[in-house]
Amino acid sequence: MRITLIGFMGSGKTTVAKELSHQLNLPQNxxxxxxxxxxxxTIPAYFEQFGEARFRQLEQSVLTEALSLEGILSTGGGTPVQVSNQGLLKNQPGPVIFLDASDQTIASRLLADGVTSRPLFQQLGMDGLLALKQTRQPVYEKIASEIITVDGKQPADIAKEIIHSINVNI
Ligand SMILES: Nc1ncnc2c1ncn2[C@@H]1O[C@H](COP(=O)(O)OP(=O)(O)OP(=O)(O)O)[C@@H](O)[C@H]1O
Ligand SMILES: O=C(O)C1=C[C@@H](O)[C@@H](O)[C@H](O)C1
Ligand SMILES: [Mg+2]
Structure with missing residues (x-):
């Protein structure tokens, strides 16, 4: 089986994917x-050298390959934005889980992580990033088969909630 996680930068996709992988004993990508x-x-180096448009082309081709892998797939924050990627995500059989985080949660996590690992944070600053989050919200909601709010929850509990929501037996 495959479970795909989507959501804004800092919503916890990578972190929760590791938990899901552990709890379900499935590989994580x-x-x-x-x-x-x-x-x-690195992604910041790629943005620096080739720019965002080339990054999105590469992201699409890697997504196409990744959607044939079994297990838990955490996507990038911007992956569902390209219309072609929306089709790829919707036309695969596994659940697509949107990790929905408030602006406050995202802001405090991204500030704690620092700007260096996220080029769009570097480019847009916090206000620009939160404006981008607002424009992406309907896209995540449209693509998701399940929406899980994550504010104030531990990664292990979020993983349990996801497992419960999609009725996986463990
Ligand atoms: N449930 C949680 N509670 C507290 N901190 C969390 C939680 N989930 C993730 N974090 C922390 O928030 C930060 C961002 O998490 P993570 O890298 O998993 O987000 P992401 O959605 O994968 O972001 P990106 O789209 O940039 O890859 C990390 O420092 C992580 O440790
Ligand atoms: O939200 C985005 O557009 C991005 C999120 C990250 O996961 C990376 O994929 C990259 O930094 C772009
Ligand atoms: Mg991530």
Whole structure:
């Protein structure tokens, strides 16, 4: 089986995917990590060298391959924005879980992580990022088969809630 996690930067996709992988004993793949392995560059370095448009092309081709892998797939925050990716995500049989976080949760987590790992945070600043979050919200909601709010919850509890919501037997 495959469970795909979507949501804004800092909503906890990578963190919760690790928990789900542990609790379900399934492999975990992270799209950003797969992109970095394919490119041989970190995502900030890729943005710096090739720009966002090229990043989105690479993201789409790596997503296409990743959707044939079994297990838990954490996507990048912008993965569902391209219309072609929306089709890829919707036309695969597994559940697509939207991790929905408030602006306050995202802001405090991204500030704690720092700007260096997220090029769009570097480019847009916090106000710009939260404006981007607002424009993406309907896209995440449209693509999701389940919506899980994450504010104030521990990753292990979020993973349990996801497992319960999709009726997986463990
Ligand atoms: N439920 C949680 N409670 C507290 N902190 C969390 C939780 N989930 C994630 N975090 C922390 O928030 C930060 C962002 O988490 P993570 O990298 O998993 O987000 P992401 O959705 O994968 O972001 P991106 O789209 O940039 O890849 C990390 O520092 C992580 O440790
Ligand atoms: O929200 C976004 O557009 C991004 C999120 C990250 O996961 C990375 O995929 C990259 O930094 C772009
Ligand atoms: Mg991530």
């Amino acid at each position: 992270d799209l950003d990590t797969l992109i970095e392995q394919t490119a041989g560059l």
